Amino acid sequence: SYRDYHVKDIVRDVKQWMCFVPYVPLLPELRSEYYNNKVNLPIYELPDGSIIAHSDNLCSIPEKLFISNNTISKSSNKRVRVNPILGQPSHNQPFEINPEIDNLQDLVYHSVGKCDVDIRKELLSNIIVVGGGATIDGMTQRLIYELNEIVTSNYKARAVSQLNIEKINSSWIGGSILSICGTFQQLWLSKSEYEEHGPSIVESKFIC
DSSP, rough: HHHHHHHHHHHHHHHHHHHHHHHHOOHHHHHHHHHIIOOOOOEOOOOTOOOOOOOHHHHHHHGGGOOOOOOSSSSTTOOOOOOOOOOOOOGGOSSSSSSTTTHHHHHHHHHHTSSSTTTHHHTTTOOOOOOOOSBBBBBBHHHHHHHHHHSSOOOOOOOOOHHHOOOEEEEEEHEEEEEEEEOOOOOTHHHHHHHHHOOOOHHHHOOO
16 A cells, blocks of 8 residues: 555654664674774664664674574584585575575585685675665674684775675676676577466576
């Protein structure tokens, strides 16, 4: 409904302008000082006149992305090995990470680790954080800090600077650029092809 649309729009706006993540992890005894003295952002006024002030809740919720629920010790770095399935492409192979328990830096780190060793350093040096959550203040900086804590000394994680509008719409921007490339137009599946051959053409053209 029209009301639900505006409610979601306000929630997105609050997330973008009020939520934040400290650039580095804070000790519990330093958190209150951080909010009172370091975070100098204006309050947020809702359409009904209610006021939202900065608090620990606006920080602790997005910060959970960087806290692992995995009981495996990071020092041992032991993970359950998953045997590859013969005959299946890489994108169909089982993951050694679990998005339900692993934190954001682990997901990025192990995704890079699945790539060829020759390009890992370049990938870590050109990290792009996109999506609505990327507009949260401190999200990119905290991710880079956490990554540099777990990568080896000969690697250095860096983020590519982007405007907020680029972070939100990067998927659409990238898709529009890709769609006008002549070589890509030879790879896509047209509606007429799908209607002629059915769902089986998706597997035969893109998976096998």
